[in-house]
Amino acid sequence: MASGRDAKERRAALGAGAASLAAATLAAAAGAGPAGLAAAGAAALGLWIAAQARASDPAPASDPAPSPLRAGPPPAPPEGRAALEAVPVALLAIDRAGRIAFANAAARALVPRAAPGVHHAACFRHPEFVAALKDTLRDGAPREVEFAMHSGPGRWLRAHLSKDEGGALCALEDRTRDVRAQQMRTDFVANASHELRTPLASIMGFIDTLSGPARDDPEAQARFLAIMRAQAERMSRLVDDLLSLSRIELDEHVPPSGRLDLHAAAREAAAAFEPMARARGVTIELAAPEPGPVVRADRDQLAQALGNLIENALKYGGGKPVRVRPAPADPLRPRMAGICVEDQGEGVAREHIPRLTERFYRVSVKRSRDQGGTGLGLAIVKHIMTRHRGELQIESAPGRGSRFTLWLPLAD
Structure with missing residues (x-):
């Protein structure tokens, strides 16, 4: 019984230590941007898994420690899991058989199907992700891959993959807003340049007329100025609608x-x-x-x-x-x-x-x-x-x- 209590205490101590180290790692990376935070999150998950593995070594058969990379959901939250659940980075652990062994709250919010015991192919079907995960499991080299999720309104994700003794670690970075912002700028310039050309040409033509033949014709001036105002108002409405559409598209995935x-x-x-x-x-x-x-x-x-x-x-x-x-x-x-x-x-x-x-x-x-x-x-x-x-x-x-x-x- 004493050895069982010692094992539990050791797991608790290592879990707490891993959680503290994970928190420190993430805090140090907070200023490094989303990519740095995602990489640090994967490292923190690796620290926790390693701590759990070390803690399980001395445990007797009557009191086995849960393995974080086992197939299927664990029966109870291991020590240190709460800290990883609270991490704002989407973190996944995938075992050698391709099944998800751990997914924190951020990962489940980003990919609702990501649950322990589910095969990764049920969540990520993009060929580039599948190939990168396979290569990382084979040679242990860390990889980054960016891909689109086509379910629902669609998201762009960047996966940071690294090898672990029980499988692979994955930190996901949501790139949807950045990708859509870039597309928004491109679309705005293309649409605005095309649709504004006609009213601008009209206004320029009336300016030429007012500067020449209608210079001394008050009636023509009043008529042309009214048309110019209408065209300017149309351009203003067009720009407002384009900006409104761009803002809606930017957050369409939320x-x-x-x-x-x-x-x-x-x-x-x-x-x-x-x-x-x-x-x-x-x-x-x-x-x-x-x-x-x-x-x-x-x-x-x-x-x-x-x-x-x-x-x-x-x-x-x-x-x-x-x-x-x-x-x-x-x-x-x-x-x-x-x-x-x-x-x-x-x-x-x-x-x-x-x-x-x-x-x-x-x-x-x-x-x-x-x-x-x-x-x-x-x-x-x-x-x-x-x-x-x-x-x-x-x-x-x-x-x-x-x-x-x-x-x-x-x-x-």
Whole structure:
């Protein structure tokens, strides 16, 4: 019995020592950026595993120490595990058979399937990761590999792999935001340069006219200045929409955590567009009883999505009433609630519907620009729904108007 107690005390001491050393290692690496922190996290996990292995050596058969790299989940948390659970770096231990032996809280949040006993192929199917892990297990050389996770909205991960006596250690770094920020800059420059060219050319042409033939013509000056103002406002709206779309895409991989009454959000959005509706002589027919279903949503983004749909309905609804109402329950969308925005305009031909959410796609370019549209409104709605793990449903037919439905997951 004494030897059993001694073994337990030794495991506890080594586990605590490993945890302290792990914490010190991570603290020293905190200023080295994400890559340095990830590498330090892998080293900390290795220290803990080594401490557990050393502590298990003297343990008698009646009191075996749990092996951190054994197949399957451990029966109880070993000493030092709590410290690694609290580490903000995603850490994994993978045994020689390819099964996950340990995954801390950060790893499980980043890769929900990562659980002890699960084969790594169920979590990471990218060929580059699989090949790097195989090579590290074979020759023991540390490796870094960057790859995309294509499930859900998609993430970009960088894996830091190193060899351990029981298998491999892996620290994961989430590179999604950095990759999307770079893509955002590239897309913004490409889109802005293309879409701003036409209004800029128009403004420059009017400036030439005002500097020459219309120099002494007050009536022409007033007319041209009004057109120039309209073009400048269009450019401002375009830049605002591009920036808004870029911000939404940047965090698209992170679902919102807020809880909102969907009907209350619809009432607020409809009230915000009442002045525009009155100016156009259009009524907004609202049916959103209290209380409504509670959904998981970002308040500002949901207001933006509803606002874009209501604004479009007011612009393209032919001056007829716009309806905002709850969507009937759909058995194909369990655990989701919907809100519809309907107009009674010209409708959209079937072949155009799949492309309505593309950037700058317009069924009628002239009509869209006459209404002050940028061609980004529905693209913004689509990306907001993607971030919310929801869906934008579009139903329309020529002569029958259009119905746009936002489907959002119910809050737990």
